[in-house]
Amino acid sequence: DGGITQSPKYLFRKEGQNVTLSCEQNLNHDAMYWYRQDPGQGLRLIYYSQIVNDFQKGDIAEGYSVSREKKESFPLTVTSAQKNPTAFYLCASSIRTDINEKLFFGSGTQLSVL
Amino acid sequence: KQEVTQIPAALSVPEGENLVLNCSFTDSAIYNLQWFRQDPGKGLTSLLLIQSSQREQTSGRLNASLDKSSGRSTLYIAASQPGDSATYLCAVHDNTDKLIFGTGTRLQVFP
Numbered sequence: 475d476g477g478i479t480q481s482p483k484y485l486f487r488k489e490g491q492n493v494t495l496s497c498e499q500n501l502n503h504d505a506m507y508w509y510r511q512d513p514g515q516g517l518r519l520i521y522y523s524q525i526v527n528d529f530q531k532g533d534i535a536e537g538y539s540v541s542r543e544k545k546e547s548f549p550l551t552v553t554s555a556q557k558n559p560t561a562f563y564l565c566a567s568s569i570r571t572d573i574n575e576k577l578f579f580g581s582g583t584q585l586s587v588l
Numbered sequence: 589k590q591e592v593t594q595i596p597a598a599l600s601v602p603e604g605e606n607l608v609l610n611c612s613f614t615d616s617a618i619y620n621l622q623w624f625r626q627d628p629g630k631g632l633t634s635l636l637l638i639q640s641s642q643r644e645q646t647s648g649r650l651n652a653s654l655d656k657s658s659g660r661s662t663l664y665i666a667a668s669q670p671g672d673s674a675t676y677l678c679a680v681h682d683n684t685d686k687l688i689f690g691t692g693t694r695l696q697v698f699p
Contacts, residue, residue, distance in 0.1 A: 516592065516677070516689030564631055574620055574639060577687070579631030
């Protein structure tokens with residue numbers, strides 16, 4: 475089945491620790507995105523990538539880092555600099571970043587702080 | 589700055605009712621508007637995408653309309669079913685090339 479796989483589904487972070495969220499897609503999409511969802515708020519864009527080895531900051535990139543070494547993979551690292559990391563993280567992809575392309579989402583990772 | 593608002597925040601209806609979800613945006617300079625469905629603890633599924641030049645899109649029991657000049661979109665769900673229970677989000681693609689999401693309407697359809 476084609477789709478986007480996020481892992482783990484639940485993740486716990488200790489203070490001062492960096493954690494990495496995985497996102498893999500087999501849709502052969504060029505563009506990939508990371509969003510953060512907090513209760514009562516809309517999704518906010520963290521980072522996006524239009525092509526391998528290239529990525530751009532979104533609206534709330536501080537405290538996060540990404541890499542795009544392979545077309546299929548776009549991992550997100552939540553660093554210790556992110557002081558309020560508890561949220562639901564969603565990865566998405568689209569064929570390209572054309573404005574009329576639909577986004578396809580993974581099932582999300584819930585990150586909580588211990 | 590583009591802002592997207594969805595009213596109501598929550599809605600509970602009996603099975604079989606036709607219902608309307610509302611989405612409003614502050615800047616009419618948009619490229620398109622999308623409606624998504626999100627089940628609890630899950631990702632989003634794209635339902636309908638309306639380009640700025642279009643007035644509406646239909647998919648099965650769903651119909652979405654767009655009135656750019658007034659900054660409004662509605663999602664009409666006909667003959668609602670318990671399986672329609674979910675959170676529905678709208679998002680506009682604005683002239684900064686970003687998707688701006690609303691906070692969603694949580695729908696519950698009871699038997």
